[in-house]
Amino acid sequence: MRCLIMLVAALTLGGCTVQPAAPPPTDDTLYRTLGGQPGIERIVEGLLINIADDERIVSHFVDADIDRLFEKLVEQICVESGGPCEYTGDSMEDSHAGMDITEGDFNALVENLITAMTEEGVPVTAQNRLLKRLAPMRESIIYR
Secondary structure, three states: OHHHHHHHHHHHOOOOOOOOOOOOOOOOHHHHHOOHHHHHHHHHHHHHHHHHOOOOOHHHHOOOOHHHHHHHHHHHHHHHOOOOOOOOOOOHHHHHOOOOEOHHHHHHHHHHHHHHHHHOOOOHHHHHHHHHHHHHHHHHHEOO
């Protein structure tokens, strides 16, 4: 749990350094630990439910095409976890342009993702591995 808290703090408090996106993993261990495609779909569904119930950030999603958002989040997590997917969505910069996502908004989304993974029984070590893969995207998302 301590490692998860440290990683969340690094993600949410701005402790991440700007890094280029790492190439997708060649090992599918994380993908399998997340439950493969069905597990990732459940995690993303849980994330979207959590967002819908989160007054802090739900306003950012009012006009979103939820079906497309679901599809692209599944693709993204699949790729970042070493799965056999291809991400076909827009860049993080383009998809968040004009949204003015704050650090607080980003933090709330990370909290909702952690909750969704926990509810799916994803081990903390696997949660940390996924969060570490997603962390470099932070700078492409906030204040756009």
